[in-house]
Each structure stands twice: as structure tokens, then as C-alpha cells.
Amino acid sequence: MSIVKIDGSKIKFLREQQELTQLYLATAVGVTTDTISRWENKRYPTIKKENGEKLAEALDVPLEELLENTEEEITQEDTRQNMASPAPSELGERTRFSIKNATLLLLLAGLLAGGLFMLLPQNNIEINCKRIMPEHAAPNAPFPVMIKIQADTEQDLPILIREELSGEAAANGSGTTGEQKVFGKSPRWIGTLDKGQAQFIYMVTPNRTITVNTSISFSGEIRSRKGQDIGGVIEGPASIQITPYHWADSNQDYTISDNEILLAYEMFSSPGESGIDFSTLEKLWLAGHYTWKKTEASFEPARTPLTKQ
Secondary structure (H helix, E strand, C coil), rough: CCCCEHHHHHHHHHHHCCCCHHHHHHHCCCCCCHHHHHHHHHCCEEEEHHHHHHHHHHHCCCCCHHHHHCCCCCCCCHHHHHHHHHHHHHHHHHHCCCCCCCHHHHHHHHHHHHHHHHHHCCCCCCCCEECCCCCECCCCEEEEEEEEEEEECCEEECEEEEEEECCCCEEEECCCCCCCCEECCEEEEEECCCCCEEEEEEEEECCCCCCCCEEEEEEEEEEEECEEEEEEEEECCEEEEEEECCCCCCCCCCCHHHHHHHHHHHHHHHCCCCCCCCHHHHHHHHEEEEEEECCCCCCECCCCCCCCC
């Protein structure tokens, strides 16, 4: 098992700088808030590298930035200051000066805090989060799921989405840096709202042996933090039925019509997303008709119209 030595003070600084809660980080990494607190207070100086990578992803920094520095640099100025011993009278003057400065700083901090509190929005930010997906899918055939987020704010809110699948299926998608990730039954995404909006697309592949007329269930939540805790359940369809029809074939007639392929592009195409294999869909559309090969668990173009099985 690979472990890394983390710097708890850096983690706490970055979290507070981004106005994130310990709950947000705990949800992103998959640990408890008590664990995050122990990391920040250096009670757990070493952690699994896997958890370190998740933590770095949640804080949007390279993992190396969270690691403990093994060498401590001392400048020549620091050395000279440590070697020089002030005279007693000078020490007294410095002490009085430091106390005076500290008092002024405390007063200034209080005034700033009061002013900033008045500037902060007092109303809760409302976030609408909806799941969009086809009404049916087929065994061994990936289908898209889109999570659309819209909030009544122009702030750049950090967003965390966590989904859970129930049934014979697995999910995959793109990470925050564009790499492909295998989510299994727990798709998740961390990003930032752009003018109050964001979306996350992932692909779900039902098992090859899943039975037709069964279903796959979905549940999920969204969390955020920017001066206040925000969160809620992801709305929208919560299950999809397994059929021998392509997910874009909305009327289940073994034909991908012009309207159906246009609707598929309109609903699920997104700039920068590469998880959806539209090439397979286009082949079925160009052929005019398609057939479901049960033994191979796949779709094949067909030139003659088919009837429902």
C-alpha cells in the first residue's frame, strides 16, 4: 500500500481559502469529517496515496502541493536576527510597540469582519440539480446520464456530485483533468459553476447478462460550500428499464429516425465530452433500421424494417 506524508496546515489553508467545509472534503474523499480534522491537525501525518490524490482533486491542486516539506530553509536574515540579542531598553520598546500594533490590528480585524459580514449574502442560494437520461437501455450497450445544475447566483461555486447505482451495471466518465475514470457504482464529479450553471455527463453500461424488463436505479446528491452549506437530492428520473432497443430509439421500432438522432445530440452532446459513442448511433441511423443480436448482446445495422419482438 502506497502512503504519502501530508502537511495538515497546507490542507487547512487551501480549504479555508476556497471557503470549503470539512464535510465537503470528507464527501469528496470518502472519509469522515473527524478524519479531515485529524489530517489538518497533523494527528494523522501519513495517509494512503489514493486518499491524497482525491484530496488534491477536491482542492484543485497537484498532490505535491499537499505533501510535507522534508527540508527547512533558513535565510541569512533569519540567522542574523536569531544571533543578535537586543538591549533590555530596546526590548522594552519593542514589546510596547508590539502590544500597540497588536491592539490596532485587532481593532482593524473587527471592523473588517463586521464590514464583510454586511457584504455577504444573507439569503440561501437555491440550486436546482436534475438527472437526465433515456427511458430505456439494452444489455451491454452504454447509455448517457447527464446531471444539469443551475443556481440563482453568479458566484463561482465549487460543486460536488455523488451518484449511486443499484443494479447490474457500471459507470465511467471523464475526470476533472479530462482523463477517463472507472466509477463503478459510484459516479462522482467535482467542478465549479460557470455563471450559475454546470453539467456532468457519465456513461452507464448494463451488464451483458442483465435480464430484459428489469431496471437500474439511481440516487444522488449535490453539495457545495461558499460562505454557507448548500446541498440537496438530485431530482429527475430514478430508474431505467432494460429492453432490446437502442437508448435513442424512443418509440422502440428498431429504427433511428432523423428526429430521434437529432434529439439525442441535443440532449447529450456537450463541448469537451468524449464519453458518448455517437459513431455507433450514426451507423444505425444511416442504415435505416437495426437489429438486436441477443447472443452477442449488440446492435447491428439492418436494411429491412423490423417489428417489435
